[in-house]
Amino acid sequence: MPLRARRLAAILSLSVLGFGLMGDLAVRAEDAKPAAAASDDDDKPYKIIDGKIDFGTFNGYRRFGDNCARCHGETADGSSFAPSLVDRLKTFGYDHFTEVVINGKTENVGGVQYVMPSFGNNPDVAENIDDIYAWVKGRSDGAIKPGRPDHLDKADPRNNK
Numbered sequence: 178m179p180l181r182a183r184r185l186a187a188i189l190s191l192s193v194l195g196f197g198l199m200g201d202l203a204v205r206a207e208d209a210k211p212a213a214a215a216s217d218d219d220d221k222p223y224k225i226i227d228g229k230i231d232f233g234t235f236n237g238y239r240r241f242g243d244n245c246a247r248c249h250g251e252t253a254d255g256s257s258f259a260p261s262l263v264d265r266l267k268t269f270g271y272d273h274f275t276e277v278v279i280n281g282k283t284e285n286v287g288g289v290q291y292v293m294p295s296f297g298n299n300p301d302v303a304e305n306i307d308d309i310y311a312w313v314k315g316r317s318d319g320a321i322k323p324g325r326p327d328h329l330d331k332a333d334p335r336n337n338k
């Protein structure tokens with residue numbers, strides 16, 4: 178086969194594979210919908226009311242900015258120091274998140290050690306970990322935009338609904 182044709186054949190078979198995968202994923206997403214829709218709302222650790230996030234989640238945004246942003250970026254999208262939490266929170270939930278933040282973790286990527294410090298002895302983090310999780314989860318879900326969010330007042334009763 179001439180080189181050109183061979184390359185075309187390779188591209189074609191790749192895109193066939195790609196479409197096959199996409200079809201598969203689409204079907205699986207359809208299958209998952211009814212169950213996910215019911216539980217998703219209950220599971221959300223943040224509230225968004227009239228475009229404003231609840232005060233606890235806003236507190237999480239501020240604590241994240243103070244303690245995590247220097248490595249994970251102001252938007253939680255990651256930096257050269259640490260991975261994107263927007264991405265990683267698509268693969269694990271609250272339990273793993275809190276475990277890692279309290280105890281820390283190291284990762285070896287191609288011989289380079291990346292260190293996630295432990296925050297178990299840092300009350301600013303440990304006592305606000307649910308709020309921090311809520312904000313990062315909202316970022317990961319695409320529900321909370323980057324930057325300083327509009328938020329409900331601390332005294333607003335809708336925070337606790």
Ligand code: HEC
Pocket residue numbers: 241244245246247248249258259260262265273274277278282283284291292293294296302309
């Ligand atoms: C000194 C830099 C640094 C700071 C500050 C930091 N992290 Fe990390 N974090 C890392 C690195 C590096 C990793 C990747 C290490 C790994 O996955 O083993 C990581 C990984 C994580 C993970 C994912 C672990 C996994 O299993 O994928 C979570 C969740 C996390 N950090 C949350 C936080 C939170 C919340 C804060 C603030 C309270 C924070 N980090 C502050 C460097 C940092």
